[in-house]
Amino acid sequence: MTAPEKTGTTTSMAGHEQIPPDLYRRRRADRSYRMLGALITGYERLSRYSWRRRPPVVAVNRDLHLVVDEVRQQADEVVSLRLVHPRGHTLPAWQPGAHLDVVLPSGRMRQYSLCGDPTDRHSYRIAVRRLADGDGGSVEVHDTLQAGSGVTVRGPRNAFPFVTTERYLFLAGGIGITPILPMVRTAAARGVDWHFVYAGRSRESMPFLDEIAQLDPHRVWIRPDTHYGIPASGAELLEHAPEGATVYCCGPAPMITGVRLDLPASRAEALHFERFSAPPIVNGTPFHIDLAHSGHSLQVPADRSALSVIREHVPEVAYSCRQGFCGTCKTRVLAGEVEHRDHVLTDTERAENMMICVSRATSQHLKLDL
Known part of the structure; x- marks a missing residue:
């Protein structure tokens, strides 16, 4: 009879495998390993049991059904709407730069920046400029929504996030004030270095001037085109940037283009911008x-x-x-x-x-x- 070879497994004369010796030449498995193996086996069985009985995924309805609490004229052809829950419930939190998807009575969905107070959890505020030659959304807001009207909104969502830094320059053009205003207030509350330039066609067309007047006048420059004859250039707007400032800009396409072109020659270091119109198409083919x-x-x-x-x-x-x-x-x-x-x-x-x-x-x- 041939003696068994010295391999990792010891074989008896009956041909059955035995437990191999451990590092200490012990034939009996260590008690802690036996317990660990039992736990792993039990967990696997429990996981299979739980998986079979896992409830199906249920779609979440993220629509908020709100009511227009107030409509206020903010400037020529600009109204603000205060939206609240019909039963006074707390609303989802938001940060400066966020917007709502608003489903209008016609079924149109439009996006409007939140321009109220982020700490107010019981109301949202949006502002809409009437565009007679637009796609109809702004006209519908002006002509059909009034105090007591119901609206469905989705969000808030943020495609224009407000980053934390030590120095800011805020630039707003016309209705572009809506995402910028909460940013300015937040920067002022934090006590950081900030400056704000607000441009527009005329003072009559620029919403929220009464609220902006409550800010530090040494940090705010109101620049209506009617006072200067022409729109501001990017370089003119960027003159107000603190050294190393992060710039937030929202306004018409020419304003944003000017700021982007002149940023490298300014004291600012970074630019975040949001358009209210689509960017121009470059090298497009049908x-x-x-x-x-x-x-x-x-x-x-x-x-x-x-x-x-x-x-x-x-x-x-x-x-x-x-x-x-x-x-x-x-x-x-x-x-x-x-x-x-x-x-x-x-x-x-x-x-x-x-x-x-x-x-x-x-x-x-x-x-x-x-």
């Missing part, structure tokens, strides 16, 4: 899109975005910043190749999705899950 659910077949010209064309036929399509930063208009692509121009999607997300506010097609046709 392409065709098919909407799978609505059945629309649409042509997107070289100088327009897919979002703007789709909204003419599907007005309820969700969108927010229109700059490719926030992710609101992410849409699944069913067929075609996309030219991604956004700043939010990961490579994995881009394999199946596009931001219809800024991205375009490299193929002649796209089919979207809309």
